[in-house]
Amino acid sequence: QVQVEESGGGLVEAGGSLRLSCIVSGRTPSTFAMAWFRQAPGKEREFVAAISGSSATYVATPLQGRFFISRDIAKKSAYLQMDNLKPEDTAVYYCCASNRGSVMTGQGWYDFWGQGTQVTVSS
Numbered sequence: 001q002v003q004v005e006e007s008g009g010g011l012v013e014a015g016g017s018l019r020l021s022c023i024v025s026g027r028t029p030s031t032f033a034m035a036w037f038r039q040a041p042g043k044e045r046e047f048v049a050a051i052s053g054s055s056a057t058y059v060a061t062p063l064q065g066r067f068f069i070s071r072d073i074a075k076k077s078a079y080l081q082m083d084n085l086k087p088e089d090t091a092v093y094y095c096c097a098s099n100r101g102s103v104m105t106g107q108g109w110y111d112f113w114g115q116g117t118q119v120t121v122s123s
Contacts, residue, residue, distance in 0.1 A: 001026050001027070002024060002025070002026040002027065002028055002097065002111070002112040003024070003025045003026050003112070004022060004023075004024050004095050004096060004097055004112050004113055004114035005022065005023050005025075005095075005114050005115075006020060006021070006022050006093065006094070006095045006114040006115070006116060006117040007020070007021050007022075007117060008020040008021045008117060009093060009117030009118045009119045010118075010119070010120070011120045011121075011122065012085055012119075012120070012121055012122070013121070013122050014085060014086055014087055014121055014122065014123050015084055015085065016085050016121075017081070017082060017083045017084070017085065018082050018085065018119060019079060019080070019081050019082070020036070020079065020080040020082070020093055020095070020117060020119070021077060021078075021079055022034065022036075022077060022078045022079070022080075022095030022114060023075065023076060023077045024076040024077070024078075024097050024112070025076065028076060028097065029053075029099055029100075029101070031053030031054070031101040032053055032097050032098055032099060032100065032101060033050060033051065033052050033053055033097070033098040033100060033101055033102060033103045033104075033109075033110075034050065034051055034071060034078040034095065034096065034097050034098070035047070035048070035049065035050035035051070035095070035096050035097075035098070035103065035109075035110055036048040036049050036050070036069065036078075036080045036093055036094065036095055036096075037093070037094045037096065037107060038089075038091035038092065038093045038094065038119075039091055039092050039094070039116075040088075040090060040091040041091075043091075045094070045107060046060070047060050047105040047106075047107075048060055048063060048067060048080065048093070049063070049067055049068075049069035049080060050069065050103035050104070050105070051069045051070065051071050051078060051103065052101055052102055052103045053073075053100075053101030053102070054101065055070075055071060055073070056103070057069050057070075058103055058105075060105070066082065066083050066084050066085075067080060067081070067082050067083075068080070068081040068083075069081075078095060080093065080095075082119070085119075085121045086121060087121045087122070087123045088121075089119060089121050090119060090120050090121050091118075091119060092116040092117065092118050092119075093116060093117050093118075093119050094113055094114055094115075094116045095113070095114045096110035096111075096112060096113045096114070097110060097111065097112045098110045098111055098112075099111050
């Protein structure tokens with residue numbers, strides 16, 4: 001069984017930074033993609049960023065230049081560095097992993113999900 005756990009959320013002032021961490025445990029494929037999604041109150045869950053099994057990255061266009069994804073393959077971990085945060089970035093951030101090595105922006109591509117971590121950006 002695969003488990004996904006996020007950490008690093010919290011309250012930050014606008015313009016600040018946060019780094020979210022995600023660790024995957026259990027029986028995983030030798031190579032697998034990881035991604036971050038977020039869901040703000042009253043809104044649909046949306047794609048944030050993904051990283052392939054070979055560490056190719058993709059960040060949602062509106063977030064490029066502020067959000068950065070990375071991973072440590074040996075540690076089965078992924079990280080989301082968020083800079084110059086804005087109040088509209090407030091959301092629950094979810095980490096997920098796929099049984100496949102390539103990335104997609106759709107939620108259905110990802111098989112395993114964490115419980116989410118709250119990020120709140122104050123103005």
